[in-house]
Amino acid sequence: MLDELRDLYQEVVFDHNRNPRNFRVIEDADRVIEGFNPLCGDRITLYLKLDGERIADVSFQGQGCAISTASASLMTEIVKGKTIDEAEHLFQAFHKIVTGEDDDLKLEELGKLAVLAGVRQYPSRIKCATLAWHSLESALKGEEASSVSTE
Amino acid sequence: MSTLPRQSPQAYPIERIRADFPALRQQIRGKPLVYLDNAASAQKPKQVIDTLAEFYRHDFSNIHRSVHTLGERATARYEASRDTVRRFLNAAAVEEIVFVRGTTEAINLVAQSFGRSRFREGDEIVISAMEHHSNIVPWQMVCRQTGARLKVAPIDEDGALIVEEYQRLLGPRTKLVAIAHMSNALGTLNPAGELIDMAHARGIPVLLDGAQAAPHVKVDVQALDCDFYAFSGHKLYGPTGIGVLYGKRKLLEAMPPWQGGGEMIRTVTFERTEYNDLPYKFEAGTPAIAEAVGLGAAIEYIEGIGWETIAAHEHALIEYATARALEIPGLRIIGTAGEKGAILSFTLERIHPHDIGTFLDHYGIAVRAGHHCAMPVMDFFQVPATARASFGIYNTHEEVDQLMDAIREIIKVFG
Numbered sequence: 001m002l003d004e005l006r007d008l009y010q011e012v013v014f015d016h017n018r019n020p021r022n023f024r025v026i027e028d029a030d031r032v033i034e035g036f037n038p039l040c041g042d043r044i045t046l047y048l049k050l051d052g053e054r055i056a057d058v059s060f061q062g063q064g065c066a067i068s069t070a071s072a073s074l075m076t077e078i079v080k081g082k083t084i085d086e087a088e089h090l091f092q093a094f095h096k097i098v099t100g101e102d103d104d105l106k107l108e109e110l111g112k113l114a115v116l117a118g119v120r121q122y123p124s125r126i127k128c129a130t131l132a133w134h135s136l137e138s139a140l141k142g143e144e145a146s147s148v149s150t151e
Numbered sequence: 152m153s154t155l156p157r158q159s160p161q162a163y164p165i166e167r168i169r170a171d172f173p174a175l176r177q178q179i180r181g182k183p184l185v186y187l188d189n190a191a192s193a194q195k196p197k198q199v200i201d202t203l204a205e206f207y208r209h210d211f212s213n214i215h216r217s218v219h220t221l222g223e224r225a226t227a228r229y230e231a232s233r234d235t236v237r238r239f240l241n242a243a244a245v246e247e248i249v250f251v252r253g254t255t256e257a258i259n260l261v262a263q264s265f266g267r268s269r270f271r272e273g274d275e276i277v278i279s280a281m282e283h284h285s286n287i288v289p290w291q292m293v294c295r296q297t298g299a300r301l302k303v304a305p306i307d308e309d310g311a312l313i314v315e316e317y318q319r320l321l322g323p324r325t326k327l328v329a330i331a332h333m334s335n336a337l338g339t340l341n342p343a344g345e346l347i348d349m350a351h352a353r354g355i356p357v358l359l360d361g362a363q364a365a366p367h368v369k370v371d372v373q374a375l376d377c378d379f380y381a382f383s384g385h386k387l388y389g390p391t392g393i394g395v396l397y398g399k400r401k402l403l404e405a406m407p408p409w410q411g412g413g414e415m416i417r418t419v420t421f422e423r424t425e426y427n428d429l430p431y432k433f434e435a436g437t438p439a440i441a442e443a444v445g446l447g448a449a450i451e452y453i454e455g456i457g458w459e460t461i462a463a464h465e466h467a468l469i470e471y472a473t474a475r476a477l478e479i480p481g482l483r484i485i486g487t488a489g490e491k492g493a494i495l496s497f498t499l500e501r502i503h504p505h506d507i508g509t510f511l512d513h514y515g516i517a518v519r520a521g522h523h524c525a526m527p528v529m530d531f532f533q534v535p536a537t538a539r540a541s542f543g544i545y546n547t548h549e550e551v552d553q554l555m556d557a558i559r560e561i562i563k564v565f566g
Contacts, residue, residue, distance in 0.1 A: 002513045004180065009506075014565070040505050041522050041535030063535055065503035066565075125509060 007118035017066040022059040022076035035135030037127050042068045046135045053083045065128050072132035074113055084140050091133050098129045155471045157548045159464045169545050171196040182515030185550045190335050190363060190494055190541030191519050193388045202448035206441050214440055229440050232447030239450045240397050241371040246429040250443050253394035254362040255285040257381035260396055261358055262289035264409040272298030275324045279304045279312050280531060281334040284524040286360045310337035311488035318349050328357040332364035336525035337486030338494030347377055362386060367465060367492045369458040372397050389449030393442035403429050410435040461544055465493040468542045475555045485537045493542035502565045504538040514557040
């Protein structure tokens with residue numbers, strides 16, 4: 001593979017694209033949200049089970065590119081067990097890094113999510129990485145069932 | 152390996168043509184550019200670029216209302232370009248050639264002028280399931296305004312129009328047929344003449360969306376007997392911001408203007424306005440003057456190569472690309488109609504088109520990845536998107552090979 005592409009398509013991304021984690025339905029989910037990126041047709045359904053202020057379980061279904069699938073998969077792994085505030089904080093940090101808003105890359109704070117930092121070099125692909133997170137944010141703030149669009 | 156020849160069937164002047172397109176002489180991420188996004192927009196030959204620059208340097212002014220020399224020169228060149236378009240379409244008269252921004256504006260003009268003034272509650276407009284959004288949404292808008300209804304003629308698994316179903320939709324309430332001459336997402340070439348004859352047998356006028364067909368096939372509006380024909384300059388190797396609506400004179404004359412302003416009037420008082428003659432009635436405001444002149448240059452450029460020559464070259468390219476694509480396991484071609492233009496829309500098993508697009512860009516290859524402004528087509532084939540390689544006069548068999556080699560690499564990497 002071409003070396004420059006390695007920045008975007010790291011092995012972790014391929015792994016989570018081939019075998020997405022938490023790729024299932026939560027039957028008794030407290031919140032279900034549809035995320036849609038009209039630009040490329042990516043769709044995600046996010047399921048959320050809350051235990052008070054804590055995210056007890058989170059899963060997703062849908063179809064998308066490698067970046068959006070890996071991003072959703074990594075997100076579910078990292079936010080499970082976190083409080084709503086912690087998840088919100090992660091979203092803000094992640095958003096800043098993939099949009100290139102924050103030049104001071106505090107990658108260690110993001111853990112595995114840092115593999116997606118390379119997307120900042122691809123403006124047309126940033127929404128692929130943020131679709132799942134926008135859906136999560138909306139689910140945490142919003143109603144029981146709603147939908148979110150990246151446009 | 153395909154047994155098809157790796158070159159065009161005749162002495163095609165590919166070197167000369169490629170040398171005319173400055174944008175092709177560049178590297179993308181260290182690789183020579185392979186531009187296969189022609190269905191979205193084509194690159195421009197130096198003849199068009201030079202015409203724009205030369206026009207702005209010497210002859211530019213506003214048109215039609217200046218008595219000074221530049222005004223007369225600019226007007227003469229703008230109107231000469233209109234006559235080039237008339238000849239290009241084989242229209243009967245220059246009054247039938249209306250300059251617009253592009254195909255989208257042409258269709259909106261017909262919807263808001265012809266449609267809005269004529270459609271009544273319960274009337275029907277027939278389109279097809281392969282339309283671009285720009286030949287869907289303007290009709291939905293006029294349906295909401297008038298109470299008319301949209302009827303959609305279905306396509307089959309190959310992406311070809313089901314002609315019998317289309318014919319069945321033509322009824323006493325049908326007021327207009329609006330259909331793609333060639334599909335942007337699938338490459339399907341519709342049997343336009345046959346579809347028009349069927350509609351005319353019931354007295355129904357037909358609009359052809361020629362955005363995709365105009366750069367690839369010889370269009371003769373009199374032989375087709377179509378009532379409206381719309382196309383864009385930028386897909387025809389010409390400038391952006393300029394396009395054409397052809398309309399039969401009788402229809403255009405009876406239609407009200409759709410935008411008011413300068414140029415489209417004869418006299419104005421605060422009590423009433425008398426509208427200008429065709430085609431100026433539909434050209435309110437200062438038009439895209441240089442772009443219209445540039446469009447004329449683009450038409451002359453492709454006519455200089457010749458339609459038969461272009462058709463033979465592009466036919467050889469799509470046949471070769473299709474054969475090579477079919478050799479790749481897991482590649483599915485979306486759009487396999489018998490009559491097709493030079494568009495190869497495809498998906499790869501387990502690899503999203505957006506990933507394909509990003510990877511190909513790293514090999515210097517520009518394709519479109521997405522829904523191609525034809526979401527209903529994507530729904531029909533149950534894919535979220537496709538990757539689309541679309542070919543033009545300057546593409547080569549070697550570039551097809553580069554595309555196919557890159558696709559094989561992507562499949563290897565994604566495993």
